[in-house]
Amino acid sequence: MIETTEQLLARGWSYAEIRQRVRDGALHRLARGSYSDQNPARLNPDERHLQLVTGLYGGLTEGSVLSHASAGVLHGLWLPVEQLTRVHVARPGARDSQGRRVHIHPLPECAVVDPVQRLGSEPARMTDLCTTTLALVSTLELPAAVAVADSALRQGLDRQAALDVVSGWKPRPGRRRARLALEFANERSESAGESRSRWLMHELGLPAPVLQQEFANENGEWIARADFWWPEQGVIGEFDGKVKYGRLLKPGQRIEDIIEAERERERALQNLGHWVTRWTWRTLDVPSEFAKQLRRALARGPR
Numbered sequence: 179m180i181e182t183t184e185q186l187l188a189r190g191w192s193y194a195e196i197r198q199r200v201r202d203g204a205l206h207r208l209a210r211g212s213y214s215d216q217n218p219a220r221l222n223p224d225e226r227h228l229q230l231v232t233g234l235y236g237g238l239t240e241g242s243v244l245s246h247a248s249a250g251v252l253h254g255l256w257l258p259v260e261q262l263t264r265v266h267v268a269r270p271g272a273r274d275s276q277g278r279r280v281h282i283h284p285l286p287e288c289a290v291v292d293p294v295q296r297l298g299s300e301p302a303r304m305t306d307l308c309t310t311t312l313a314l315v316s317t318l319e320l321p322a323a324v325a326v327a328d329s330a331l332r333q334g335l336d337r338q339a340a341l342d343v344v345s346g347w348k349p350r351p352g353r354r355r356a357r358l359a360l361e362f363a364n365e366r367s368e369s370a371g372e373s374r375s376r377w378l379m380h381e382l383g384l385p386a387p388v389l390q391q392e393f394a395n396e397n398g399e400w401i402a403r404a405d406f407w408w409p410e411q412g413v414i415g416e417f418d419g420k421v422k423y424g425r426l427l428k429p430g431q432r433i434e435d436i437i438e439a440e441r442e443r444e445r446a447l448q449n450l451g452h453w454v455t456r457w458t459w460r461t462l463d464v465p466s467e468f469a470k471q472l473r474r475a476l477a478r479g480p481r
Contacts, residue, residue, distance in 0.1 A: 180214045180232050208233030224251050227262040232297055234265050234279060242267040243291050244304035245283055246313050253307050255314070256329040256370035258322045268305065283313070288343070307333060308340050315359040316344075316352030323355055325373035327363035337363065366390050371417040372405055374462055382469045385476070387415060393447060401446045411476045414447055416456045453478065 186196055199205040206214050208230060218226045231248050246266035250257050264276065268285035275282045290306040305313065311330040315323040331337060337360055344356050362380065366389040367373045379387070387406035391414075394400050406415035444454050455475035461468050 180229065223259045223262050227251050231265050235297055235302055238267060239269065242269055243285060244302060245310065249304040249310040250314055250326065252304055253310055254329065254333050256325040256373065307335055308343065311335055312340060312343060312356060316356040320355060320359060321374045321377045323359035324362055324377045325370040327359040328365065328367040328373045331363050331365035364389060369419055371419045371459060375417050378462060378465055378468055382465065384472055393450060395446065402443045408476060412452050413475050414452045414454045416454065418456050418458050
């Protein structure tokens with residue numbers, strides 16, 4: 179729960195008690211006059227950003243509209259962690275400026291703002307999905323822009339409507355990047371890591387894979403759905419994000435159980451005659467190594 183100093187005082191706390199709770203770690207100060215009983219360090223990046231947005235929004239200048247990464251989190255878009263350290267807002271006629279906690283952007287005349295919704299105890303406004311997506315894909319590096327575009331399609335973005343908006347832009351930085359990201363986007367990508375993998379494959383000139391192919395054994399029993407599949411080479415590619423196994427855990431289940439289940443799944447795919455290759459974020463950070471791994475797999479996979 180996020181509360182202001184006034185709300186805590188109304189509950190009967192004193193200023194001294196608030197300060198003591200902060201020192202004890204029972205309360206966490208998000209901004210001046212805004213506190214949470216949740217430790218930001220225990221939240222994932224999106225949750226931590228939403229906590230920051232909720233804590234700061236009430237103190238922003240009237241007319242501020244959540245935009246860019248802050249609106250992106252609320253729309254469920256996949257964003258680079260470095261975009262989540264500040265609250266992003268747009269204001270009509272504002273100049274682009276960055277503070278320690280808030281990044282202010284000018285609100286484009288053509289921007290569409292969603293109706294007022296609740297953000298904690300505050301009524302909040304944010305740019306709609308299309309406006310938010312275009313603001314991000316025109317300013318982020320292409321791999322991140324592709325991830326945003328992929329996730330936007332999964333959230334219901336009308337690709338052609340977004341491209342029509344871009345076509346109406348005058349020449350400006352980011353116009354070509356926005357078009358490339360939107361045209362390349364695929365709603366079958368299921369994570370930012372898969373999106374970045376796909377873009378790197380494209381940049382490296384590797385064959386385009388089939389996404390989310392499902393496999394069954396000889397009895398017709400479902401085995402798995404693969405992130406990437408190259409049918410001509412008989413190769414399956416899997417991106418393993420560092421939080422993947424934690425997300426798959428069921429009550430009472432251990433990560434070791436999930437890892438063993440993944441191994442059994444891989445053996446079942448190999449029994450069907452497929453070569454399986456896996457990679458992580460660390461692999462993607464070195465494109466030359468990623469290219470070497472995939473080219474080696476595609477060359478040796480069963481045909």
